Amino acid sequence: MLHLFQTYLYSSVLSLAAISVFLRMGFLLKLCLMVASVIIHIILYRYMDLFNDPHYDKFSAIPLEVKSALVLTVVVIFFHILDRQIEFTSRTDYLWKAKLKVEQEEVETMRGINKILLENILPAHVAEHFLASRDTQELYHERYSCIAVMFASIPNYKEFYDESDVNKQGLECLRLLNEIICEFDKLLLKPKFSCIEKIKTIGSTYMLASGLRPGEEENSTEASRKEEHIIVALVDFAVSLMTSLDQINRDAFQRFKLRVGLNHGAVIAGVVGAQKPQYDIWGNTVNVASRMDSCGIMGRIQVTEETAKILMNAGYPCECRGMTYVKGKGNLTTYFVKTPFDDK
Template sequence: MSTLSHQLIVPSHIEYLLVNQDLLIFEASSGVQRFVDPPYEPLEGKQISDSFPELIGMEDFLIGILEGQQDNFDLKGIGRFTEDGSALYFDIYVTLRQQEANQDNCLVFFIEDVTERMVLEQKLVQASNENSLLADNLVVSQKYIYQIIQSMAAILLVTTPSGKITTVNQRALDLFKYRETELIGQSISILISDHNFLEQATQQHPLFNQLLNNIPVICYAKTGERLVIAFSCSAIQTELEELPSLIYVGRDITERQRTQRRLEAQYATTHILSESVTFSQAAPKLLQGICKSLQWDLGELWIPINGNQEGPASERLRCAETWVRPSVCIPDFIQDYWQTTFAPGMGLPGRIWITGSPQWFGDNFNTHQSLMLKSVHRGKWHTAIGFPIQSDGKILGVMTFFNREMQHLDEDLLQAMANIGSQIGQFIKRKQAEEALRHQQEQTERLLLNILPEPTARRLKQKPGTIAEDFAEVTVMFADIVGFTEIAASLSPIELVELLNQIFSAFDRLTEKHGLEKIKTVGDAYMVVSGIPTPQVDHAEAIAKMALDMLESIAQFNTNNNQNFSIRIGIHSGPVVAGVIGIKKFIYDLWGDTVNTASRMESHGIAGKIQLTPATYKRLPEQFLCEKRGTISVKGKGEMTTYFLLGRC
């Protein structure tokens, strides 16, 4: 394939030659030799005028074209006789071809076989007697073509090269809502707003194949309605006209575009909701996604709020989110929106809220002052649409959208918006259910952690069953209210429980303060341990600090409540087994001799005193002040030496 055919699209009935700066032929198409005089001789390297004598004397003119001093030109009606004696006619079109920066420009000679046309012209000249009949036939043909044009289902427009409309069919008149007299002689830009498309159409040359085919173009009807037409445009040259006519043939694809945008809006909604954790996170993206998919300019989200009064009648709609196309200028837009609310039935959001169904408003909606915000919307919009966000019959919010362009009622879009509203409503309900479930799980988790240490609770959730662990170094403390039976007899059950709750709640706060693990309360007894579930070196010291704080806490309680409670505290250090047993009403508990000994220290103690075993006494640092009690008889243990913890040094 030749170099030129790689770079240009040349119609099959046109041949070509490339001529250099010296007017020597250096490339030719395969069929060009039949136009050469004499025919079928080698061409490359020959002077162009040697093969085409008609160019003799025009060398300076050709050089002028190469140097950019002359315009392109053509020679028409050049005649030859072929070897069999038949006539051959052709036209030559000469133009400049700009080469790369490092190459010289060259001339392109396009040669078009016009034998049939020339023969026909000669016959027409010679057959003067037939002129009248041909003219009559032409009139009939024009009428026939006009009827065909008017009955076409496609849109047909014919314009001059400058874009003036000369022909328009009935389909175009019906679609664009014009009369024929209103369009003939007008610029085609009255219908087509895409100036780039019109510019490309006017640059077409009738010699070359059609360049613009099935191009979607934005158009506007007389009513202002926005239409999308798929136009194909061709430039056609006739012998009766010096300049080519531009023929536009189009199909109305507005509905197809609307369907595609509806699907895009539904897809955008599904995609945004699938990637959003909460509705507040999804809302601005939904407004933007729907506006961009549908090519609308403004989107709003309205949510119900309660007024100053109680009951449904006090509910109003407040603007919670907006999105506006950057090219749209709305002064004081945000401030007006955040200050605006609508009652049911008032304004566009309120009307949708009260009806519970999607609403569409055309160009006349600006006359309904109750539907619009006077300071923001008035005069800016020509179309509005809105839909409720609802689930299970309950309206959770309203979305409204506005367009500066006039659009006719689209029932399919209303249905699509209703589906989107239900989809968003289901999302909100699902997220509310997930949040309620999460809150319930958190409450369950907190309750479980009030019963069990965190590591034990985690293990029990992963693998239910018996849990038991050995701890070699812990300190166990028991505390008991002295004379609780006598106190209980003098108080009502409710008063007694309230007092115990105050005391044990204070002890619970001390447990958290010192990082200890509360095991349980039995009646008026309180049990706590240090070194479980996480081992710690200073377990005895931590228990000692809490024991001293407990004495201070009970003293403060007595002062605040005019009571005379006192407690006994017993402490012992050593190994224990800790865990959970059973399958119902399980608790975290301790077993072992250390637990029994700590309990004996409490029961054999003295009111208002903290009694220690030697094991705990030895583990306390010097900053604690202790006193040796002496040897006492302990049930189940025999004789034991014990100590009292008096305070800190």
């Protein structure tokens, strides 16, 4: 009879273990089930004669009923503590994983924001270089044998700018200039102008370059085609700038005109500064392009003789201006590229 009782008791302990280990529910609900199981065990023992052993009770001061209840109570307490600890660990682990996921998403978001901000001030390939490099003090530079550079300015904006009460101390003038620059920036998003990079704006002067692509110097077997492509792209972009400015003039009742200078040749491109990096290009090509703008005529695109030859070979009509004095360069033969805005 005693062996039968022990078997029954062990079976009850196993049932409690099964409730604790295999049921996926809260520890309080498990506690309720285990208490209910113990109560059922005690009821079965009390009201069934199967486990009564009068001989055992003679030699033991503690009845089997009490012993079984004590054993099951201790087992329930043990499993309850274990369940509570496991649930606490699981909840903590879940919270840590959730927090880690949120932090990782925030890191990815910030990384994306940083990339967007960096690409707004640096070309995409330069931004990738700085995002991948840990050494922010490293000098980044590249040499290009053929780059087209363009300066597009609005000379009569200075006459328009006025810090009077009517213009809110120049705020309205600045707002209009911002609208013009934003419209120019939108043109760069067009696929046909993907080879063009905005370098910077200096007041009302817009500076751009085309052909700034890394790794093309070593395997550039089609140099002449590339040369023609980057120059033609800038001329087309200049015409688009004039078209956009003409529309703004109609909307704002203004008479702004672009003066464009263009040149091509070798340049050095690089980034200066670590905390506030600025991408820029240097070289004689840049200086001459700037002079083509400053000594040009409003509403016209002025280019050097070498650039004009390439444009004429590409089917773009050019008009010889003749010998023009260029500051720092002396007299140079320059050309005007004919556009629909020449007579306006």
